[in-house]
Amino acid sequence: MMARGMAALVGLCLLGACAAQAPLERPAGWSDQSYYLPMRDGVRVAVSLHFPGGKPPSAKATTILIQTRYGRAVEARRGGSPTDIEMFLARGYVVAVVDTRGSTASFGPRDVEMGPDERADMDEIIAHLAARKWSDGRVIGYGVSYMADTAEFALSRPAPALLASVPRQMDFDAYLQGFLPGGVQNNFLLYTWGNYTLKVDLGRSPRNDALDCRLRVEDCPGLFPDIQPVDEDTDFTLLRQALSGRRHWTPEDYVNAPFRDDKGGNGHSMLDFSPASELAGLIRENKPVMIWGSWMDATTAQAALTRFHSTPDAPVEIVITANNHGHDRSADPFFPDRVAPVPTRDAQFATVFDFMDRVRAGKPVTRNIHYYVLGADTFRDTRVWPPVGVADTRFYFAPEGTLLVQPPAQSAYADYTVDFTAGTGKNTRWSTQFGAPPIYPDRREADAKLLVFDSAAFDTDMELAGTPVIELFAAAQSNDPVFYVYLEDVAPDGRVTYITEGQLRAIHRAPADPETLPYDQGPAPHSFRRADALPVTPGKTMRMAFALNPTAALIRKGHRLRVAVAGADADLFRRYPEEGPERFRVSLGADAASAITVPLRPWR
Structure with missing residues (x-):
């Protein structure tokens, strides 16, 4: 019903029959509350809040923080039925999803991914969420892929309210574990991903080239879920201001930067926007983290093990599967016909919730690697890598x-x-x-x-x-x-x-x-x-x-x-x-x- 309401609105607007407005019937992924939060330099970032039962809880609740560059509503739709966010809500958490500065509905330039200003924003966002009336003063970072990287970056920040993070499928080093593994340019990632994010951040639809929110206000409703306006922005005025004249990096910035220490055309090296660049902060803060990776997902297993070895005294738990990037499909090549992920989605979240419960209770986190064995259809545990006896x-x-x-x-x-x-x-x-x-x-x-x-x-x-x-x-x-x-x-x-x-x-x-x-x-x-x-x-x-x-x-x-x-x-x-x-x-x-x-x- 809500999705049909949005579709009807977009159709009328494309015909010029209406002044574009945010839908009265809110489609799947629309948050319970959203607003702009001004940062120290005046740049406003878009925040969406999802509450258990759809309204602020009467009892104090811990906040799950997800920082995304793909659109807040896209993140709200992640996972199956129930979605990831619905899984958290069912456990009594409040979930905050933030469009990072310069991306989608937030204001500011996008000169680089996860740049210094975006990382500094994390301190203010965490403090803001911890101070809400419904908050118990505690925040836990969470995310898959890019959102995993931001959850990892948050652990390096001097943010007392942040208890821990659960990064799933992160890149510890964007150069070596993403765009140039072995120094070889990953064309698929650089161009497919880079051009997709560029298009969305400039107010265009990745699925329909005819839609351009910056050019025509009647196109703005059609950008949902990639871009969601905040609640007060019923006519997309603020959204179009955020998109207007946005400065943005492009894949071509890095085509002629083949070395790790090369600065791209945007003035930033790939190591600059890697969690590895904040290793000193991760060691200093020494907060608990549960990192998920997969043997079959780019270098996410390598990233998890790199973090494990590079912070030898940190409370790190690692889970390595043989699933796809979203952990919703098996990718064990010895079982090519199997589709269901191992472990199941319910089992994955049970593991995540167990970690979060222990952290909130102040229980110690013991360093451990829980890893899947390809072809054996089983998991094993070790406290060192490689395991003893190898x-x-x-x-x-x-x-x-x-x-x-x-x-x-x-x-x-x-x-x-x-x-x-x-x-x-x-x-x-x-x-x-x-x-x-x-x-x-x-x-x-x-x-x-x-x-x-x-x-x-x-x-x-x-x-x-x-x-x-x-x-x-x-x-x-x-x-x-x-x-x-x-x-x-x-x-x-x-x-x-x-x-x-x-x-x-x-x-x-x-x-x-x-x-x-x-x-x-x-x-x-x-x-x-x-x-x-x-x-x-x-x-x-x-x-x-x-x-x-x-x-x-x-x-x-x-x-x-x-x-x-x-x-x-x-x-x-x-x-x-x-x-x-x-x-x-x-x-x-x-x-x-x-x-x-x-x-x-x-x-x-």
Whole structure:
């Protein structure tokens, strides 16, 4: 009924039959109360409040704070039925959703994501919510994706009312764990996500290019739920003021900023808007946090483990699944036909509520990693990563496409002409960040375009748990190659199952001193700084050691491990070199023994 009311209003306005007004019948996602909250510099941010039962509670309540850049009403619709917010309301929480400055309905420029001013706003927003008449003076941060990053940033702020946060699927380092993993430009994320957010923040619909709220007031109702006006703004005057003349970053700002310390065209590096940039504040505040990630969602598992290692004394609980970005669909490649998430949505929120209840009761939070094992359909717990009992097992590349536990005694080579049509498909760990769930089918056909090496069949069930590291000795035909490495499981019937991957642009191959890095990057780190770049001489053998994304998987008896090497992922990443052929010569054995180190322990 309410949705039809909105649709009818939009239709009339598009025909010019009305003066545009916010709907009397409020559609799903509309808040119980919304208003502009002025910040210290006069910039007004839009706040939506959702109350249990639709009105301010008579008993004091804790506030869940969600800071979004996708629109307050979009966030209110997140999840199934009930929505995430409805789950919180049923537990007696008040939920506050804020459009961060410069995004959607809030005022201000959007020169950068999660910039210094936006982070400073958090102090005022938290203090404001804690002082409401219905508030018990306590706030807990929450969010998925971008909203997870803001929940993490809040933990670094000197905000006494903030008890804890639950970031789900965050990026700790936007450069290395998002836009340029391994120094390789993630075209899908940079352009698809960047242009989507640009369009919405400038008052245009991402689904209907004909709608432009800045240009025509009658178009404004059609932007819901991406943009929701505040309650007093019944004719969209304030909304159009917020959108008018907005300064905004673009994807092109970062196309020519390939190094971690490069400033984009907007004057900000990608590390500048990463939670990792506030590591000192996270350590200083030392507040409890429950971080969710997934082995199959970009690098969110890596982000969670990075945070765990970089704040070794902090009260951190981690949950790593094999679900998609929204945690509403399974993505375990060993069970490709399964759709239901593991754990279920109800079980996920039971875990979240348990954490919040313990924090509110003042109970200690014990450092723990609760992780899913791909192919085993089970979770395990550990207080260290990698888990106790895991031993690094080295497999050496050998002639005839084999992996051996001893290096070949004689030097040999494997030549590979890069197939620039090779890719991982449209439904991957990267695509799930912006919609399409990760679905990895049998990779036999995909591997036909790659250089592959197989181990012998395992004679017992083994758990792979940790961060595989590749050491590659190779020469390239060009002066700007990229090496992609996939770790896979080969079943006795020949089915090839994706486990994890990693990539490195060869100019970044210089090993880094961990003490010089902004946080604990784990094994085989690189700085990705411009000053540390090494030129590539065509035809000259290089040593490259780099980590794949961490994972946990059951490798069953009779199965083999496969390493597949590529020079392109046409579905997702920028091409290097930009034109011309590419050919790799991979060294095998003797003094240049290419190998992969895999963390394994017997399955129990």
